[in-house]
Amino acid sequence: MKSKNSLSPAAVVDRALAIVDAEGLDALTVRKVADAFGVTPMALYWHFANKEALLAAVGDAVVSQIRVPDEDLPLEDYLRDAMTSLVDSMRAHPSAAPLVAQQIMQAETGRDLTERFLDKLALAGFDIDRSASMAHYAMQIAMTLVSREPGAELAVKPEDRQAVLDHKRATLASLPEDRYPRLRAAADAMIECDNSDEYYADGIAIFVAGVMADARALAQA
Template sequence: MILKTAPVDARPQLSRSAVIDRAFTIADAEGLAAVTIRRLAQELGVTPMALYWHFKNKDELFDAIGDDVIGRIELSADTAARWDERLRVIVTNLVTVLRAHPSLANLAATRIVASEHGLELTEQTLSLLRSAGFSVAEAANLAHQALHTAIMLCSAEPGLELGVVDTDAALAAKRARLASLPADRYPHVIEASDDLIDCDDEEFYYSAGIDLFIAGVRGMHQLRVSGD
């Protein structure tokens, strides 16, 4: 007697993490708007219905993507460090992750208090600020500012307008326009034209943005301590 074996399913095995990873790839290359159930199904070689086994709808998919982004942010583990140094670590790590996935920055922001990873990040940030002496309202507002500072820094390439991708020709046209300005009226604009149009030192751009935020929070704290 010949035993019949069950046919081997040649279809790719789909996992939740595989869907999220592919969503990251698409978003990084083309922006969040390109991430759809149909597009993911095509990329993964499955039918759209296969994705619904893992995500009920697009909102649930985006919740998972946002949570995954936030989960990549390392928290400050050095409990012996000063509160402002630990806050700097959190903001720096936040910028590092969002910088790698700028198209997902706003999505992550909307999921901060709706995900486990986001709640952990928020709890540690609030704890640091409260331990420094800030009120509940002040700590909450500063936590918001930390998040939006990171988003602002990462939502566009340094030196470029938000939402605008300049070609070489467009950059050259901008440089030519600044170079044609009256030197007696705009000497410093002309002098800094290259850096205004296309910032070459991205590391300075990001570190300066973080420094400004931390310095501002530290300044507020000093005012609280001095009683002014």
């Protein structure tokens, strides 16, 4: 157990993030973090006014791990790198993904990424409203890819995950084969992801392809 002398904002955030990683976002409480340091919850309030402030700091810590791509990259490469960086930061801490969406505009790294993202779209001919929508879509797609990765089952306890997956398989296997042959054949692939890297790369590629199709249409207009 850590000592009271080791209590610092950075240490508190690290411990809070470890709890979120291991047990999920809903499991994070000020008391649980305080217990890890062997102090009372009041000791944490010297650094964070409430749980909401602690959650914001955890989100900032994840956002700070985002790598801002080279701004000289062409649009397609920049979009791919930006999305990959955003997804990678969430993949490292999937249960904290909702906090990234909340805090990305509060952290310098997140603002820089978004500013350059919007600038690239503006230079490609997108107006402000369309560019803002694309940035919003990028965040939502990244969050969905991470939080809904087949087999991850982030909403259930790790020890219950296999039972949930087995139940889903049994449900699909029980469907009439004459009516749902494709669904039954795809059951394993839909329930669990055999190749996570390919899953994320495909999701990012679909988003980038959609933006580039719009960019080409604007250039031809």
